[in-house]
Amino acid sequence: MPLYKSISVNSQTTVKIWKIEESYTELITPLNLKEESLNRVNGMKSQLHQRGFLSVRHLLRAFGYTDQDLFYDDNGKPHLKDGKHISITHSFTFSGVIVGDKEVGIDIEKQRDKIAVIAKKFVDYEFEYLSELDTDYINRLTVIWGIKESLYKLFATPGMLFREHFLVIPFMMEDRETLCWIDYKMKKYRYNSYFLEFEGFTCAYVLG
DSSP: OOEEEEEEEETTEEEEEEEOOSOHHHHHTTOOOOHHHHHHHHTOSOHHHHHHHHHHHHHHHHHTOOGGGEEEOTTSOEEETTSOEEEEEEETTEEEEEEESSOEEEEEEEOOGGGGTTHHHHOSGGGGTOOTTSTTHHHHHHHHHHHHHHHHHHHOOTTOOHHHHEEEOOOOGGGOEEEEEEEETTEEEEEEEEEEEETTEEEEEEEO
């Protein structure tokens, strides 16, 4: 399948989303993967993960990059050789990549009721404006998780905790954006965050 969605966030930042409908063979055949990537994909036990990994390489191509342009640092954060910032995500049948001139983070999550069970592990301040009685409680929890996951990817610092170090400012689902903060080691960092929903999934992304 071609691109599912492309979003021009601003003149320097673009999000591209892929719906994974192809087989493993269809995905890998047109790609020129470096040996490290081939070893990584061959070591994955789940074909769902393999297809997610390969679909990200197709998204790279949609941006004009190849697998050779991508590398990872010691914290597992992806980087592009041309110095642009990149973040990567895949969840079940969707994958996403964001590329920009400033730091970025992206996450796609499947909307599932079970997120309410683990809410206390990643939500603290946000409970002040959330209620389990809200009809969109699950959707808003999923947005909060996605934003915090995006912040974690952007900051890429071991030891950070979703509940303690990340805050998401109050929002309604129709807002499609909100502010978020990292509060870490006596320093505060403010970011813009955006979110959208499609086919039972939530995509959130954060800009530095």
